[in-house]
Amino acid sequence: MKTTITIYLITVFLICILTSCTNPENNKTSEKELGLQKRELDLKQKELDFKEKELKEKEETDIKKNELKENEIQAPKPTKLNNINSELNMPIAKVPLTKAADVRKVHPNCNEANAPHAEGNTPLMDMYCGVLGQKPIEIYITSQNISTNIVSGYSVVGNSRTNFEGKYTSRIKKGSNRKDVLDFDETIYTLILGEPTTTNKNGVFKLDLHINDTWRNGEGIWTSYDGMLYREIVIYDRLNPDF
Numbered sequence: 001m002k003t004t005i006t007i008y009l010i011t012v013f014l015i016c017i018l019t020s021c022t023n024p025e026n027n028k029t030s031e032k033e034l035g036l037q038k039r040e041l042d043l044k045q046k047e048l049d050f051k052e053k054e055l056k057e058k059e060e061t062d063i064k065k066n067e068l069k070e071n072e073i074q075a076p077k078p079t080k081l082n083n084i085n086s087e088l089n090m091p092i093a094k095v096p097l098t099k100a101a102d103v104r105k106v107h108p109n110c111n112e113a114n115a116p117h118a119e120g121n122t123p124l125m126d127m128y129c130g131v132l133g134q135k136p137i138e139i140y141i142t143s144q145n146i147s148t149n150i151v152s153g154y155s156v157v158g159n160s161r162t163n164f165e166g167k168y169t170s171r172i173k174k175g176s177n178r179k180d181v182l183d184f185d186e187t188i189y190t191l192i193l194g195e196p197t198t199t200n201k202n203g204v205f206k207l208d209l210h211i212n213d214t215w216r217n218g219e220g221i222w223t224s225y226d227g228m229l230y231r232e233i234v235i236y237d238r239l240n241p242d243f
Contacts, residue, residue, distance in 0.1 A: 094227035098133040133231035166193035186212035200226035
């Protein structure tokens with residue numbers, strides 16, 4: 001009896017297995033499950049690809065940031081001119097203009113040994129002597145960049161030496177070409193030169209320099225940043241005082 005029951009159970013089990021394997025409905029179910037699994041895998045792969053792309057972009061961004069930091073670290077140390085007014089706007093004067101003294105009475109003691117030596121096409125590089133209000137002044141333009149129209153240098157008033165930096169424009173003034181008048185063609189350079197902004201008693205120059213083959217002279221004003229100093233400037237040709 002037991003043997004008969006055992007044989008019967010085995011037969012039923014085998015029939016179930018065979019039915020499951022050959023049943024089309026079961027096959028369809030398996031195919032659907034496989035399809036769902038494939039789609040899930042595709043989605044996961046896309047997510048992985050997207051994350052990988054994000055990580056790669058982040059790494060590239062981090063590399064660029066590090067390069068910028070390295071460049072900043074390796075940049076030259078600030079020079080004495082870094083505190084100069086970058087806007088180069090003339091301050092508004094709050095006091096009357098102090099006229100320049102007669103250069104024939106207040107003759108600046110220009111030191112020719114300190115005159116910059118121009119190299120190439122740098123016509124502004126020179127030493128300019130004159131009067132700032134009632135005091136002698138020496139203006140030294142030691143650097144000129146003709147591609148950016150930027151100049152730098154320093155001025156000396158008494159025992160005070162002050163750096164400056166700024167821009168310039170130029171225009172040609174035609175002479176009359178009359179034989180009885182010394183009136184030749186000349187280039188007029190208009191310069192706006194800013195001193196360091198570390199103190200209100202520094203300021204900004206605005207100069208017109210007249211330059212040709214015969215003379216180098218000019219005029220202008222200087223205004224302190226706080227507007228409480230306002231001075232006229234006269235530049236005379238140190239090599240030809242009569243001009």
